[in-house]
Structure formats: C-alpha cells, structure tokens
Amino acid sequence: MSIMGPPSASGRFGEYGGRFVPESLIPACFELEAVFNEAWGDPEFVGEYRRILSEFGGRPTPVTELRRFSEKFGVRVFLKREDLAHTGSHKINNVIGQALLTRRMGKTRLIAETGAGQHGVATATAAALLGLECVVYMGEVDVARQALNVFRMRLLGASVVSVVSGSRTLKDAINEAMREWVASVETTHYCIGSVMGPHPYPYMVREFQRIVGEEALVQSKEILDGQVPDYVIACVGGGSNAAGTFAGFVDTTAKLVGVEPEGGAAINRGIPGVVHGMRSNLLQDDVGQVLEAHSISAGLDYPGVGPEHSYLASIRRASYVTANDDEVLNALQVLSKFEGIIPALEPAHAIAYVIREAGKEIPLGSTVLVTMSGRGDKDAELVAQLLGDDV
Amino acid sequence: MPRESLGRLELALTDKKMSGGKLLVPYVCGGLGDWVETIHAIIEAGADAVEVGIPFSDPIMDGPTIQEAAQKALEAGTTPWQILSEVRRASFSVPIAVMTYYNIIHHAGHERFAKELEQCGIAGSIIPDLQLDEATDWIRVSGENRIENVLLAAPSTPPERLKRLADNSRGFVYGVGRMGVTGEHASLADSASEIARRLKECTEKPVLVGVGVSNADQAALVSRVSDGVIVGSALVRRLLQGGGPQAAHDFVGELRRGLDAG
Ligand SMILES: Cc1ncc(COP(=O)(O)O)c(C=O)c1O
Secondary structure, three states: OOOOOOOOOOOEEOOEEEEEOOHHHHHHHHHHHHHHHHHHOOHHHHHHHHHHHHHOOOOOOOEEEOHHHHHHHOOEEEEEEHHHOHHHEOHHHHHHHHHHHHHHOOOOEEEEEEOOOHHHHHHHHHHHHHOOEEEEEEEHHHHHHOHHHHHHHHHOOOEEEEEOOOOOOHHHHHHHHHHHHHHHOOOEEEOOOOOOOOOOHHHHHHHHHHHHHHHHHHHHHHHOOOOOOOEEEEEOOOOHHHHHHHHHHOOOOOEEEEEEEHHHOHHHHOEEEEEOEEEEEEOEOOOOOEOOOOOOOHHHOOOEOOHHHHHHHHOOOEEEEEEOHHHHHHHHHHHHHHHOOOEOHHHHHHHHHHHHHEOOOEOOOOEEEEEEOEEHHHHHHHHHHHOOOOO | OOHHHOOHHHHHHHHHHHOOOOEEEEEEEOOOOOHHHHHHHHHHOOOOOEEEEOOOOOOOOEOHHHHHHHHHHHHOOOOHHHHHHHHHHHOOOOOEEEEOOHHHHHHHOHHHHHHHHHHOOOOEEEOOOOOHHHOHHHHHHHHHOOOEEEOEEOOOOOHHHHHHHHHHOOOOEEEEOOOOOEOOOOOOOHHHHHHHHHHHHHOOOOEEEEOOOOOHHHHHHHOOOOOEEEEOHHHHHHHHOOOHHHHHHHHHHHHHHHHHHO
C-alpha cells in the first residue's frame, strides 16, 4: 500500500480532509466520488484522459538538467517541465480529468475559481475542447495583477466574474464559486483547481496530477542510472503540483519538500481548521476567523492547504519550508539568466529554497528534482514593475 | 419523544405549533449595529425564537446581504465571545439559537463552545457547513450540554438521508427552501413547499423553512405546508439600510400578521 493511497471512507487523510459543505452539495459530492472511482478504474476513461494529455496537452513533459545553475550552487538540479505542458502549467492535467468526468455525469457546465489565472485558463481550455460552458471566478485583486490570463480566458470563450467580497483573492473566489455551485449543482460541475475542497476533490485532483510524479520517477531514474533523486521539491499553494509530484516518489527514499510562501504558509504557521469543505492547516486568528494570505504569487496567495499535505507533514513523510517574496524574485531572475527558463512566481519559490539551502539543508552534491509547475509569461508585467522596469 | 426529554427550543416551538400557531424565527446578525435592541423589538413583534448569527470570515452559505452584515460586524471588532456574553446579559424571553460556521466551533473546541453556549442561556446551534456525516461529535457534545443542534435538509437530499437527518436534528428541522444561498427573491421557489412536505412526511418535529423566504406572503404560502419560517436577508437588508429596531419591529410584525392570517 502506498502512503499516498485512497483516503478513508469519510475522505480523511489521517485527521485531515472530510466533507464540510452545506447539505445541498452533499449529493453532488457523493455522485462525483462514485463517478470518479468508477471512471478511474475504467481503462477506456483512463485511456482517453492519457490520450488527450499527450495529443493535446503535450505530455510527457521532459525533465531538464540545469547545468550552469548546478555548477553555481553545487547541487545537481533537474526540473520537471510542467511549464511546457499546454496552457503553461500543470493545471491542464487536472482539468482534462474533471472535464471528462463532467461529460460522464451528463453535466454541461463548468465553474472554477482561479488565483493566478492558470487554473482558469486551463479550465476554459478544457471546456472549449469538450464543448462545455465555462464561468471562472477570480478575485478583483487577481484580475488586476493577472490581466493577461483574464484575456486568455475570455478568448477561450469563458466568462470571468470579478469577485469583490473579502480579500478579493483566491480564498474569496473559492467562496463565490461554492455559492454559485450550490445554486447550479444540477447542471454544473465545480472544477476545483487544487488538492482541496470536500472529499473526493483532494484525492481526485491528486490522482489527476499523479502523472507528473509518475513520469518524473521514470525520467529521473533513467538519468540517474536507476537511482531516485535525494530531494524532490515543489511549491505549495493548495498543493496540487506538489501532491502529484510526491505521489510518484512517496514510496521511494527521496526526501519530499513542499515550499510555501512566507505570507501564506498554512503548514508552517497555521493550525488545523475548517474552511472550503476540508479540515486542514489554516491561517486563522485567535477566534477562528480565516486570515488573508499575502504573497506576490497569486497562485500561492491562499491561507489554507490541501489536507493530504497536513497529513504528510504530521507523519513527517514530507517537510514544508517557506520562501519569501525577495528570495522568489531573485530566484526567478537567476533561473532566467542561468538556464533560459523564466519560471512562474509559484515554482520560483521552490527554486528559491534550493538557492538558499544548497550546501546547508541540502548537502553539496545532492541530486534534486524540482517541479517547474508553470512558465513565467503571466507574471512578466508584475515582475517588471517590481524590478522597476517599464514594459 | 416524551415532552420532558425535549429541549427548550423544541418545547417552545412544539407548544406553539400544538396551539395552532405558525412559527416565526427571524435571523439577526450579532454585532451589527444595535442588534440586542433589535432582538428585543422583534420578540415584541411576535418572533417565537431568534437565530443570532455569529459572523464568520468565509460564509459560503450566505448571499450578498448577510455577507455584508457579517463583514460590517467583523470590521466593528465583533467576536464570538462578545456576542455570547451579550446574549447572556440580555436574557431574552424566547429561545435563542446561534447560527455560525463550523470553524468558529472547531477553533474553540466542542466542549468549550458547548459549555459557553449553555452558560449564556443559548438553546440551539445551526451550522450550515456541518452536515450530518461530520456532525456526530458535535451533536453528542452539544446535547450533553443541553444545546439543540438543528440540521439543515436541502431540496437535493435523497429520501433515506432526509429521514436520518430529521431523526438526528434537535429543536426543529431546517428545510432549505431553495438550491442556493441566503438572499431575497421575488417569488417563493417551488422547492420550498416541496422540502416542507417531504420533511413533514418523515418527522413529528417542527419543520421550518428558510433561505429565500422574503416577505409575509411567501411566509404564509410556505407555512401552509411547513410549521413556520426562518427569515434572514429580508430583515438584515432593512437593518443595513439603517432601519434599526423600529424597522425590524415593523417588518417582523408584518410577517407575524401574514402567518397568523394564513
Ligand atoms: C504555475 C503554478 N504553480 C503552482 C500553483 C499553485 O497551485 P498548487 O499548489 O495546487 O500546485 C499555481 C496556481 O495557480 C500555478 O499557476
């Protein structure tokens, strides 16, 4: 049995997970669970999912060795290149799976939340591919800082709803999408973008992202003459690219490290709480109000984290660390200049950790696999501003 | 259930129902303006019990009106403990149920929160994101502290589950009147009378319908089937518009007359 197997019948990974949603949504959660379990065991469904991800999504994505970077920092670093997947991030793996399930359930409409806009773009793409209607909820702050992605979603035929409640970022976009889902659940599937939400989402999304880790395991063994990397590192917002990556390596000797943003570090600074349908680590005040996260990366600007990460942290199978905004900006520039790869701000957190800890936490000479969860185009304008450049 | 084993909330509602009256339970957001005065006013106008909201940062079952009220109350520095102690001090003449989201209770701990409710004279709890399958421990702990936990039943709830849910609910059963979040609507959804009918078929407990019941006509219409109604957004909107206790009194009086006229 894998450490990252199915959760318990109540959707628990250890003490984390569950199904904390209004009664109105419970039948939809049960239906989704049943349909997913059946589909995931159906070779025809899995075949179509894999075929679309290869023909349309560009899989398998390569693993790239960072030669100049490795020489500079004294550890041997490989990137799993999800930035090269269609739409520019790992999000496509999940949405193709969920869009196919939507069709299987006879639903015709997808709604999604998005922070950085990558999940919104991916959902809009999958909807266009399968002829589904698509509405994306996005906090007003994120609409402003990820304007390019808003335009991409509209071009793909989706409507984008700017959410003005609360902190106007990812947390509130999720609230609004959930509220809309309560009202439209008959015809609409809520395509959650990370390993979070009520059961079966954390499990289902991890399974759809597992392909990242499974490919990377085979690829890194090929490069390392049958060995697995010493470290496997990924950034953690909700935690889907990390969960997918870890799923491939959790039963090997690799050390797993999730990198949280300093201003949204649910595992490092949160305590168990319940929001968005799940029990997991959560940033909250002294009476249980959920706090706002603060990160330059819209995709990691979230006060919670997927429940399986809380579990992996609790059993110490994975460790979780943080990187701050300055380290991230630096990492983005270093990777761009040394390797010709402009990372998104999210995976730049994982790179920042490697830069900071090479020769310290990560011994010199270690082999390190980092999931490059997305490309940096969407952040170019913001980064230019932060660096005082005019675009 | 024998009468002596009923909690205060269920007893009060059952007595009223037995005497042929329809039940009226308005919702007031704790911490919003002069909410304590408002509750006194709506009790005078004929509320049979009052649902007091403890605002939460992420109210996923609430539409724009109650969201705004919660946000205002939080910005004014409202805390759960402060609301509970004000309820205690006010010692209202009808049963009070608190309505909040589960993280507030989870954060405090079940034992501590239930004891605090009990000490403040609160009769019930309504937690829209704590559905039956996750509620077992809270139902037990709250019950041990004489708090009646009300479960919500939705139009989408299948028959077998509806029965289990009604059996496990205390105080009354909350029939969610429409597939959606709280908010006012021009007309009553068909699902409101339908959920009332389905619940009445499987329980003797008082059945109240809330979510989307917006005025006296709608309240009277659904109460032909249900034992009464819960009205939130329509009242909270009047408070947000600056109406104060008097406007609340007038509106709840209207609802009362509508229900009494049938
Ligand atoms: C490129 C990229 N990486 C990571 C994330 C964070 O999500 P997760 O932690 O689920 O992988 C996002 C979210 O928008 C993203 O766009």
